Amino acid sequence: MYEKFIDNWTVQLKKTILPLLILNMLKHDTLYGYLLIVRIKECTGFEITEGTIYPILNRLKEDGWLDFKWVEQKTGIPRKYYTLTADGENMLKELNANWHTIINDINNQIKI
Amino acid sequence: MKRSDFNSAEAYRIYANYIEQVNDTISMLPKDDVFDITNEIDSHIYESFICNKAIASEKERITTVIRNLGEPQSYLKPVIAERQLKQAINKYNIWGILKGFWGILLTGGQYITAVIMYLFLLSGGFLVIAKIFYPHKTGLFIEHGDFVGLGFLSQINAEAVELLGYWLIPVSIVSCVIFYLLMTFILKRIVRIKTKLNLKNRHR
Secondary structure (H helix, E strand, O other): OOHHHHHHHHHHHHHHHHHHHHHHHOOOOOEEHHHHHHHHHHHHOOOOOHHHHHHHHHHHHHOOOEEEEEEOOOOOOOEEEEEEOHHHHHHHHHHHHHHHHHHHHHHHHHHO | OOHHHOOOHHHHHHHHHHHHHHHHHOOOOOHHHHHHHHHHHHHHHHHHHHHOOOOOOHHHHHHHHHHHHOOHHHHOHHHHHHHHHHHHHHOOOHHHHHHHHHHHHHOOOOOHHHHHHHHHHHHHHHHHHHHHHOOOOEEEEEEOOEEEEEEEOOOOOOOOEEOOHHHHHHHHHHHHHHHHHHHHHHHHHHHHHHHHHHHHHHHO
């Protein structure tokens, strides 16, 4: 009965936290789109598709949190590597702090 | 990707059709944007295609990759809307601005306030039409020196006086044009500042 609600809620939650996840993954690494998808799947089990990640990367780039560079490959197909900008790093620190606060508050409620 | 990256002609055809679909979807964007978007999607497809060798059939593999990406019209919608809006603002193209806003509204993006302000422009057009068809109910009304209303009033006191007469039409048109130019100029400045900030970030 409530499976559908839980499924929808889970999908929405994953979509919402995806930018946070992406920014955190790019904190220490320079990654390209496909590798990001693979890493996200490995670390969280989230099955995300290229069609989902592309608009998010574009949005983060337009907002100035990400930068990119094209790197030529022997295969002839260049890869677009994303990195965090200085503003992106500062913003992520605050975003992570907010995330911890929210999670703590929710966990406190759940315990009750 | 090239034809030589595929053994199966059918798989290559599926890939080529998809890229053509992407190109058709973004054909209205500037060349640099088309190049950037197509290359990124091509790169996604290539990496996915190469890394999914568990699927032996190339046709099945490319179909899976493309299915995962989805319809270009769908996932590229927010990207196109935003880039189109930037382009239209730079050219003072009202149709382009409205199209860009519409796309952004559909995808739940930013600039909602700007959309509402642009909608005020329509009220100017409405005043012009209303003045032609309902001249006595449309205008700038005052009563005993007090402001009563500007626009189309369904009920007007007998003592209320309309000040502008048919001058309301040119006044509305000129106001709309000034408002439109001012709004577009402000939007242009906002986009430019945003782009500068992005560039600054890139060069840090």
